[in-house]
Amino acid sequence: MNRRQLLRATTALGTTAVGTTALGTTAVGATALGATAVGATGAPAAASTPQAPTAGQTDPLRIHLVMFDGVEELDFAAPYEVFSAAGFFTPRPVEVRYVSATGARSVTAAYGTEVRGLHRWAPDEADVLVVPGGGYARRDSPGVWAEIDRGTLPRALAAASAGPGPVLAALCTGVMLLAAAGLTRGRPCTTHHKAKADLARQGGLVKNARVVDDGDLVTAGGITSGLELALWITRRELGADTTTALETMLEYESRGTVWSP
Numbered sequence: 361m362n363r364r365q366l367l368r369a370t371t372a373l374g375t376t377a378v379g380t381t382a383l384g385t386t387a388v389g390a391t392a393l394g395a396t397a398v399g400a401t402g403a404p405a406a407a408s409t410p411q412a413p414t415a416g417q418t419d420p421l422r423i424h425l426v427m428f429d430g431v432e433e434l435d436f437a438a439p440y441e442v443f444s445a446a447g448f449f450t451p452r453p454v455e456v457r458y459v460s461a462t463g464a465r466s467v468t469a470a471y472g473t474e475v476r477g478l479h480r481w482a483p484d485e486a487d488v489l490v491v492p493g494g495g496y497a498r499r500d501s502p503g504v505w506a507e508i509d510r511g512t513l514p515r516a517l518a519a520a521s522a523g524p525g526p527v528l529a530a531l532c533t534g535v536m537l538l539a540a541a542g543l544t545r546g547r548p549c550t551t552h553h554k555a556k557a558d559l560a561r562q563g564g565l566v567k568n569a570r571v572v573d574d575g576d577l578v579t580a581g582g583i584t585s586g587l588e589l590a591l592w593i594t595r596r597e598l599g600a601d602t603t604t605a606l607e608t609m610l611e612y613e614s615r616g617t618v619w620s621p
Contacts (some may be wrong), residue, residue: 425456428502488593493582569617
């Protein structure tokens with residue numbers, strides 16, 4: 361049984377990952393998000409002493425966040441913060457990168473934030489590929505619709521799903537990019553409430569849950585659901601102790617239902 365089949369068969373809280381090291385570097389323009397978004401710069405006061413790594417847990421957990429013009433700021437910033445901060449509470453290294461399927465080195469987000477220093481598209485080097493949303497309500501503006509019309513990102517996502525690829529995760533209307541790639545048809549999933557009808561029309565088995573975990577496909581609802589998506593994946597990959605310590609540091613408790621088979 362390959363990794364993709366194993367993940368679909370079970371949604372166990374501890375899974376596997378392999379990879380390289382170091383947090384990606386990401387500069388953000390001076391907007392409401394501040395001047396930089398490179399992750400935390402020091403161990404938080406709430407950090408507990410991580411347990412010694414066990415066999416198979418010394419390879420980094422590699423998270424790639426997919427970026428495109430018109431992406432919603434909170435959609436990408438919230439998961440980036442959660443995953444980056446998770447590294448303080450586990451002996452397992454955690455790597456978080458912003459990546460582009462088009463070779464872009466920077467993007468301009470929905471509210472004007474410029475994100476620079478994007479990494480190359482390399483889903484074979486990721487354990488989890490996270491797709492944010494943005495711009496779905498504005499068909500003539502940069503965002504999800506523009507990426508669907510261009511086709512480059514949906515094709516790249518479809519290719520990434522072939523074989524024993526990364527876990528594909530998406531939140532908000534980023535799920536519609538997976539739908540455009542044909543990856544939600546016949547699969548339990550969710551998205552922003554205003555896009556659920558579209559997701560169902562494209563064959564998704566829409567569930568009324570904050571997060572829907574179908575093994576190698578994990579989806580979440582609108583905007584702030586990115587916190588739950590990242591915390592749930594952290595729980596799956598790094599364990600409950602890491603996640604509860606992380607919630608304490610963030611002063612945020614997961615809410616809503618996680619649907620799983």
